[in-house]
Amino acid sequence: METEESEKIHRSPVELMAIVEALIFVAEEPVTSKLLGEVLEEEKGAIDAAVEQLQQDYEARDAGLQIREIAGGWQMATRTELHEDVRKFLKTRPSAKLSLASLETLAVIAYKQPVTVPEILEIRGVQSASAIKTLLDKRLIIARGRKEAVGRPMMYGTSKDFLLQFGLKDLSELPSIEDFEDLVT
Amino acid sequence: METEESEKIHRSPVELMAIVEALIFVAEEPVTSKLLGEVLEEEKGAIDAAVEQLQQDYEARDAGLQIREIAGGWQMATRTELHEDVRKFLKTRPSAKLSLASLETLAVIAYKQPVTVPEILEIRGVQSASAIKTLLDKRLIIARGRKEAVGRPMMYGTSKDFLLQFGLKDLSELPSIEDFEDLVT
């Protein structure tokens, strides 16, 4: 028997439950009792007891959350029965988020408008079709007629929603390179 | 009395607390009572009551988590006292502090917003370009349009991230700048 019984129980059960709860909450992935025990310098048995007590408490108070065992570790999640409302909520979140590709495409359009797809390709060096679709879907850009050139390609520009979303009165409020010349070096 | 009392109370207080808890948990950003009310089709008052009860319950059971008001919404977070163990678990160190110059510049922007670069110079007595760049990079400030003055300089204001990083409910929670007069001299 080489396991050293290091008696390091310096936390009350309630304190241990609190810190275990916090760690499961911040963890990026399901966290094992073993890892929790190591970080907190507590016996695995004490950790397991704390988690189990937490689970029971969550259930007893009909919480909106649960602590569940998954992939060999503990994870905090919403309670299964609430999935409808949770899903509905996640859908309604205002999404001002753009992927880097979309953002790049938007930047090119904002500063070079009106601009055609081949011109965007020329500047970005990559096809931007899906990004343009995303931007059209989000109403950040609009078609601005056709260019008098071979194939009469569609030109794009930013929309009124673009101004709203980025808090601009008009396009002249877009920061110019000069504005940031002192800052961005 | 024209206010229609739309009686949509189809959840018990405990049920409402559970779903509110779940939604605050899944939200990526602090979530407002207004949005919660809309999604759940409940009165804002009922939502507020549920959140407040949740807050009290968390405190009463010495939970490892707290529900707090920040940047105009509700957010779930670990309790301050547990920071040492949490940091140890996440293997993070406190992030680099802002330099004195950046903090001063941020203070001027927070209290004088929207404010231009020359106005910041006037108060601080020193060029603040690199500090402004740092603050923009850290997303603590954002461009706020242009000032109708010679050269139409960019104006800056604080961002939502500013509220988040400094634990503020909203800008009105900042102590008034006159309050600092007593400390001066």
Add this chain to the structure above:
Amino acid sequence: MDQEVEQFTFDFYNEKAQILGGSSEDLKIKLGDFAGPLDLLLFLIKQEQANIFDIPIARITEKYLEYIRLMKRLDIAVAADFLVMAATLIEIKSKMLLPRDPKAEGEDDEFEDPRKELVDRLLEYEKFKSAAGMLYERSTIEQAIFTRGPIDSDDNNAEINATVFDILTVFQKVVARHKEDIKMEIEREEISLADMIKNLTRRLHEQKELSLLTVFEEMRSKRELVTAFIAVLEIVRTEGVKLMQRKTFGDIVLKVS
């Protein structure tokens, strides 16, 4: 034992700005991280235990210039703003020496103290300096609070929240990239897209996680870089691989899901 010149380590509580001695023989200076000329002036006024409403301008000017000279001797670039303030102080000092216009004498109201404007600026500045201290405390407290780790619904974390400033920055990057692309004319043996994808996929499955920054930095040319970039997009699109960005503008990580 005194440390060597130590700068720009700043802590509101432990790191008080100070200047230690300065004889030509034994130049031991600890330069506080003065945030600007007003900051330095306030410090000197406090050090001299002077009244801010009645600044002994000659003495303070002397100390101020001494400090600037010390900086220069230590080869520390003295910002122009510090020199502007030096000029201002000298100007005020000389105005104080001028005899008052006898006609204005007696009418005290009309006598404008040459120091007044400076005092007003100092008082205004000091308020913001205190506010900066308040922000410092707040951020310290805030750093003790953590929010939850990612949950399943956060899968699309490669997305970022954009501001107007981001649009400009991104645009500049794209343009810079474009310019460099044009400059690249040297042809050498380049890895094909298919090989790049194969290579990255293999490494990804070996290591489970792959930092985009690391991958991109390995590339020897712009063309390779672009190939790698497209390869990454392909991998994300076709394989069960996630792009994760743990921090805004932080490194982006490819991860097997």
